[in-house]
Amino acid sequence: MGMLRIGICDDIYDARLVLRAALERVLEKRRVQGQFREFSSGEGLLRWLESHAGELDLVFLDMEMGELDGMETARRLRAADAGLQLVFVTGYAEHVFDGYSVGALGYLLKPPKAEQLEEVLDRAQAALVRDLDRAYICRSGDTHYRIPIANILYFVSDRRQVACVTAGREYTFYGKLDTVAAEVGADFVRIHQRYLVRTGAVDRMEGGEVVLRDGRRLPVSRSCQPSALLAFTRAELEG
Known part of the structure; x- marks a missing residue:
């Protein structure tokens, strides 16, 4: 190091x-x-x-x-x-x-x-x-950040940019959500074309949304609902 x-x-x-x-x-x-x-x-x-x-x-x-x-x-x-x-x-x-x-x-x-x-x-x-x-390592501007996986709530993409969202702040960097998903692995699940959420941050899934433990709501697309529900159920059983 x-x-x-x-x-x-x-x-x-x-x-x-x-x-x-x-x-x-x-x-x-x-x-x-x-x-x-x-x-x-x-x-x-x-x-x-x-x-x-x-x-x-x-x-x-x-x-x-x-x-x-x-x-x-x-x-x-x-x-x-x-x-x-x-x-x-x-x-x-x-x-x-x-x-x-x-x-x-x-x-x-x-x-x-x-x-x-x-x-x-x-x-x-x-x-x-x-x-x-x-931890997830990303570069925002001239600074490299080491963000503990346990602190991350979700990732959201907007065109060529991705935001890593924690309880206290967002880290925005250039990248693709598909690449992020491959890097963070099984702790996260795709719930929408634009959203990748940490399963441990989810309280429940209702209707077309997931509700995070802090009350935030994120959209779940129809195509992602089966895999998202399976991932949340598995996380609950293992947790």
Whole structure:
């Protein structure tokens, strides 16, 4: 993996500076390019992620921040981006086991040692490679996005463009829905010439529509109804 997109969230500027410098040294040694975003609060990170989901691979979170501490920030991050890798950083050893409830990659005491960062980055890169099969990669403008499959509601095409729709935003790119369908596989089913929906996002099918779990309604063409109903039934039985 040639590049890691890393977020650092800590309400202390000097702590962010120290961690970033340490990470840059480790990445340079590994010949991996790092792209960094810094945040001074959990609230700021979550607000940014609302319009930039899929733009970070790994986030280092300080546990002891203002109103929204690292643990609560992590829980909300998990809900927003299931594939995001999380690492906690703290000055207090008693918090070391707290991170397991949100599937954190690791827990580092300040200031983290180079060998600890090496180990965490090894795990992060391995997890990202493993999760590539569970994410959809698309390019919108000059940016590549990694969108966890579990976050996608549906794809919709409009002439030469396709929109990947999640709960919080849309990612528009040039492509064909047939190509997307082949790439995402059995988790999705074609319900219309223009729509490809994730079966796990569907609550029910009624009349000529599917109703998603968040209440959105999408059209189902007559020709797609039998295969769509079969796919939704299978997903319900397997889920």
